[in-house]
Amino acid sequence: KIKGTIFSYFAKSSSRRKLLKLQKLDISGCELSKKGFKQITKICSDLKALNFSPFVVSFRITSSDFLNLIHNCKNLTVLDLSNYHFEMDPILMEVSRYCTQLKTLLLDGIGMTDYGLQNVVQNCTKLETLRFRYGDGVTDTSLHQIAKSCTSLKSLTLDFWNKFNRLSVSDQAIKTLLNSCTNLSELSLCNCLILTGACFPETGYFPFLKYLNLSECIQLNDFAIRRITESCPNLKHLVLNNLNNLTPASLEAIALGCPLLEELYLKQCACFLDTSMKNLLKVMPKLFMHITRFVDPDLKGILCEVHSTTVEKIFLQFPNNHRERAFERTRKRMFGMDS
Secondary structure, eight states, X not given: OBOGGGGHHHHOOBTTBOOOOOOEEEOTTOEEOHHHHHHHHHHGGGOSEEEOSSOEESSOOOHHHHHHHHHTOTTOSEEEETTOOSOHXXXXXXXXXXXXXXXXXXXXXXXXXXXXXXXXXXXXXTOOEEEEEOOTTOXXXXXXXXXXXXXXXXXXXXXXXXXXXXXXXXXXXXXXXXHHOTTOSEEEOTTXXXXXXXXXXXXXXXXXXXXXXXXXXXXXXXXXXXXXXXXXXXXXXXXXXXXXXXXXXXXXXXXXXXXXXXXXXXXTOOOOOHHXXXXXXXXXXXXXXXXXXXXXXXXXXXXXXXXXXXXXXXHHHSOOTTHHHHHHHHHHHHXXXXX
């Protein structure tokens, strides 16, 4: 438990010494006492980075307590609230008023609506990294506002944690967003069930994109992978876990469009034959692939990392005996036929 005394050295000034300025504070998982939280509120005026992930207290904290903290954090450039589970809108309104220097904002998304998110992206114009869980209160309106106000974003993560999120977001809004945020170096759209090749602009070009995560976007097909790889020539890390609507044409598109690729994640992808994966590694000798081998009938799978120099040995050691059964199971889940 963190009590107030630990911060007293920063909170008290002395005529004999210059007051220390605390600029970075990470108390993730540390249980804060009420006095400890109040002391943080007193010393946070010089803070530039504040991390509460997860946020743990030993007392009953209210939104007003947290609002007082944000009110004093006018110099923050990094704020991590990715495990903060109160109503998010009042906090975001305070952030939009007092934390206009923010460059990194990580949010949970529960209790957040368009109102709070739009105010943040409108007023925090220096944002370079934005990550949030796409809750039910966020719609196309927020994506359009991000596209309008955050053209300098370098890292964007939208976590579609709820399968019903697709009711509040459209493929056209995602396309508008991607059409504006062309300076991205990192992009993650995990579990976006409406994501297709049509969401990526026909003439889109992302020269700075190095990391792309489209795991669980189960509608993606060969056409989508081709359009994506053609627009991201400098990719180094591509994550396509649990996609099973692909054929060897997708691997060929990756080899052709992403010659600098270093890491390819295909965990729980049961749609590729060994020969297709070997062919990819043959033309991309620097590539490391992370795959699942379905060795046993239970289909739990074994995770393996393979390279052009190790693929023969690993495939022999972990034969993909039950790949077809795993593929059939994933296809049934895709079409809602899993019992």
